[in-house]
Amino acid sequence: MxxxxxxxxxxxRGERRRIxxxxxxxxxxxxxLEPGGSPVAVARRHGIxxxxxxxxxxxxxEDHLKAVLPASPSFVPVAALADGxxxxxxxxxxxxxxxxxxxxxxxxxxxxxxxDGVTVRVGAAVDExxxxxxLSALGRR
Numbered sequence: 001m002x003x004x005x006x007x008x009x010x011x012x013r014g015e016r017r018r019i020x021x022x023x024x025x026x027x028x029x030x031x032x033l034e035p036g037g038s039p040v041a042v043a044r045r046h047g048i049x050x051x052x053x054x055x056x057x058x059x060x061x062e063d064h065l066k067a068v069l070p071a072s073p074s075f076v077p078v079a080a081l082a083d084g085x086x087x088x089x090x091x092x093x094x095x096x097x098x099x100x101x102x103x104x105x106x107x108x109x110x111x112x113x114x115x116d117g118v119t120v121r122v123g124a125a126v127d128e129x130x131x132x133x134x135l136s137a138l139g140r141r
Contacts, residue, residue: 017045026054032057114138 009121020028032039034055039057043050108124118138122131 026060028053029056029060 012085028042028048031037035052039053040050043053110122110124110126112122112135113122120134120138
């Protein structure tokens with residue numbers, strides 16, 4: 001009596017990878033973002049894995065943010081200098097009088113050297129909102 005074994009599956013070649021155009025990827029991602037929709041159901045409907053769909057979603061967000069946001073500023077070295085040490089002889093460091101300063105204390109100043117060579121010197125009592133406006137205005141020249 002012969003025993004029948006398990007069926008044998010012969011694979012002749014692997015399935016070809018599908019090539020998705022950027023427009024197709026964007027359309028599928030946008031479909032998955034519709035309110036009340038299920039990303040997993042969208043992935044099944046298009047015959048892709050949910051992991052691939054989430055990868056496309058992340059890439060779309062990253063690409064969108066790169067296009068919308070300005071290039072992030074690079075860090076520049078900062079050095080702490082004694083009062084007047086970093087200033088040129090003809091450019092004294094402006095001193096800001098502060099009513100809450102301790103008697104006999106020298107008001108601190110901050111010197112910011114921007115990548116294009118512009119130097120901004122402010123006292124420690126400078127208003128943060130004002131400093132932000134000045135720095136953003138200098139960045140848009």
